[in-house]
Amino acid sequence: MNKLDILVIDDEPQIRKLLQISLESYDYSVHQAANGKEGLIMAANHPPHLILLDIGLPDKSGHEVLQELREWYNQPILILSVQNSEYDIVKALDNGATDYITKPFRTGELMARIRSAIRLSQNQTVETILCLDDLQIDLTARTVKKNGTIVKLTATEYQLISLFAKNEGKVLTHQFILKEIWGVGFQTETQYLRVFVGTLRKKIENDFQNPVHIITESGVGYRFQ
Amino acid sequence: MNKLDILVIDDEPQIRKLLQISLESYDYSVHQAANGKEGLIMAANHPPHLILLDIGLPDKSGHEVLQELREWYNQPILILSVQNSEYDIVKALDNGATDYITKPFRTGELMARIRSAIRLSQNQTVETILCLDDLQIDLTARTVKKNGTIVKLTATEYQLISLFAKNEGKVLTHQFILKEIWGVGFQTETQYLRVFVGTLRKKIENDFQNPVHIITESGVGYRFQ
DNA sequence: TAAAATCTTTATAAAATCTTTATAGCATTT
DNA sequence: AAATGCTATAAAGATTTTATAAAGATTTTA
Numbered sequence A, B: 001m002n003k004l005d006i007l008v009i010d011d012e013p014q015i016r017k018l019l020q021i022s023l024e025s026y027d028y029s030v031h032q033a034a035n036g037k038e039g040l041i042m043a044a045n046h047p048p049h050l051i052l053l054d055i056g057l058p059d060k061s062g063h064e065v066l067q068e069l070r071e072w073y074n075q076p077i078l079i080l081s082v083q084n085s086e087y088d089i090v091k092a093l094d095n096g097a098t099d100y101i102t103k104p105f106r107t108g109e110l111m112a113r114i115r116s117a118i119r120l121s122q123n124q125t126v127e128t129i130l131c132l133d134d135l136q137i138d139l140t141a142r143t144v145k146k147n148g149t150i151v152k153l154t155a156t157e158y159q160l161i162s163l164f165a166k167n168e169g170k171v172l173t174h175q176f177i178l179k180e181i182w183g184v185g186f187q188t189e190t191q192y193l194r195v196f197v198g199t200l201r202k203k204i205e206n207d208f209q210n211p212v213h214i215i216t217e218s219g220v221g222y223r224f225q
Numbered sequence C: 001t002a003a004a005a006t007c008t009t010t011a012t013a014a015a016a017t018c019t020t021t022a023t024a025g026c027a028t029t030t
Numbered sequence D: 001a002a003a004t005g006c007t008a009t010a011a012a013g014a015t016t017t018t019a020t021a022a023a024g025a026t027t028t029t030a
Helices: A013-025 A036-045 A062-070 A086-094 A107-123 A155-166 A174-181 A190-204 B013-025 B036-045 B062-070 B086-094 B107-122 B155-166 B174-181 B190-204
Strands: A005-009 A029-033 A050-054 A077-081 A099-102 A129-132 A135-138 A143-146 A171-173 A214-217 A221-224 B004-009 B028-033 B050-054 B077-081 B099-102 B129-132 B135-138 B143-146 B171-173 B214-217 B221-224
Touching: A005 A013, A005 A036, A013 A029, A013 A107, A029 A036, A036 A050, A036 A062, A050 A062, A050 A107, A062 A077, A062 A086, A077 A086, A077 A107, A086 A099, A086 B107, A099 A107, A107 B086, A135 A155, A143 A190, A155 A174, A155 A190, A155 A221, A171 A174, A174 A190, A174 A221, A190 A214, B004 B013, B004 B036, B013 B028, B013 B107, B028 B036, B036 B050, B036 B062, B050 B062, B050 B107, B062 B077, B062 B086, B077 B086, B077 B107, B086 B099, B099 B107, B135 B155, B143 B190, B155 B174, B155 B190, B155 B221, B171 B174, B174 B190, B174 B221, B190 B214
Parallel strands: A005 A029, A005 A050, A050 A077, A077 A099, B004 B028, B004 B050, B050 B077, B077 B099
Antiparallel strands: A129 A135, A135 A143, A171 A221, A214 A221, B129 B135, B135 B143, B171 B221, B214 B221
16 A cells, blocks of 8 residues: 655644544554654655644754755645744745644644645656666655666765756756755855766766766756756 | 736625735736636636635635636635635635635735745746747757757857847847847957857758848848747 | 765866957948 | 948967866765
C-alpha cells in the first residue's frame, strides 16, 4: 500500500495523539516530531507528502522551521497554531505556508484542508525522474544514473545537477545558480561555478571537452539539456 | 499592463466596495458580480486569475456556482462566507475551493491568502514563445530555435534578436538599437550594429544575402518580421 | 585524532566574444 | 561617369570569459 506520509511537528503530546488517531482513520501514515530540530531531521531523512507544523515550538520558532524547510521542501506545509494574530498568519503564508489553521481546530475541517492541499500539490506535475539520453536523474531518490549505473556525486554537485534538471532547456545565469546554491552574497563568485561545472562534466559527459548536457552560454550562464 | 485580474462574486455592495479598495491598493485589477449567474458569465467571458466567491448568494447557492466553475476553471477560487459551519467548509473545500475564509475577515490575512493561492497556481510554469515561420524565440528559456534545433547565439546576438522579437514588425532606428544594447554614448557606433546584424543573419536566415527576417531600412535602421 | 573527502581559492592557458579597421558593393545624385 | 552616402563582409587585434589543474582550507568520516 502507498499511504500518504504526513509529518506532525508539535510539542504537545495530546495534540500529536489526537492528530495521529484522526489522520490514521483517514488512512494516512503518520510520523511525529516533538520539536523543530527533530522535525527538520525527520523531514530530510524521509520526506513526507505533507507537513503539519505547530508555530509554538519549544526549541525554535515554527517560522524558522518553516523557512528552513522551504529552502528545499516543495510539498504542502500546513500551520497549526494557537496564535491567532494577523501578523503571524501573514508571516507564515508569505514564508510559503500552504494554509494556516488556528487551534482549537475542527477535525473534519482540518482533514478537508489537508485533502485540498494534497489535491493542489498533486495537480502540479512534478516529474521526479528526468531522462536525457544516457542520463537518469531521480529527484526523489536523489540519484543520478548514467547508462544505468549510479554516478557518485558530492552534495554540491547534486544540488547543481538537480537545479539544472528542474530547469531543463532553460538558460540559467551565473547569478541565479550562485544564489540558489550558495545563497545571496555569492553571486559574484563565478569561479566556484566553473569548478563545479567542470567536475560535473567529468562525471556525466562522455566526452567532457565536448559537453552535450551542460552547455556553456558564454557571458550569461549554462543550459542543461 | 500585467495586473492580475480578480473577480469578486458577492451580493453585499459594502463588501464588494471594501474588497475593491483593498485589492486595488495591492495592485490587482478588480471585477465585480452581484450574483451567481452574473459571476459565471463574467468568469467565462474574461477568465480572471483568481475568484473570490461568497457562499450566501441570492439567486443560487455559492456551492453550486463553485461546482459549475470547477467544470472548466482551474485557477484559485477563495470562498468568503459568514457560514462558519464545518459542513459548509468541508463541502466547499471538497468541491475544489482553494481556501475558505469566514466573514468578518482581516484584510491583511485575506491578502496573504490571495498571494499564497496565486503563488501556488503560478508554479505551473508559463512560457512566452514567439514563433515566426521557421524561427522560435523563447524569452523565458532564453533560447532561439530554427526548424526545431537550437541556434547558438552570443550574449549580444541574443540581446539583439530579443529586442527585435519584442518589436516585431516595427522599424527600429540604429540609434534606438544602439542605445538599448550598448547604452547611451554608443549611438553613433552604427558599425557595431552592421557587424552583429551580419552574424545574426548568417545564423538565422536561410539565404543570408537575401534576408527575410531582418530587413534593412536604408538610412533608418532595421525591421524584424 | 588521523585520514579522507570535499570545498574554496589562486594561477594560467585556451577559447570565445567584442571592437576596430579595411575594403568592396550598391543605389542615388551630380 | 564620377562622386557621395549608406551598407555588408572579412579579418586582425583587443578584451573578456571560460576551463582546468592544483594547492590550501575546511568539513566529514572512520
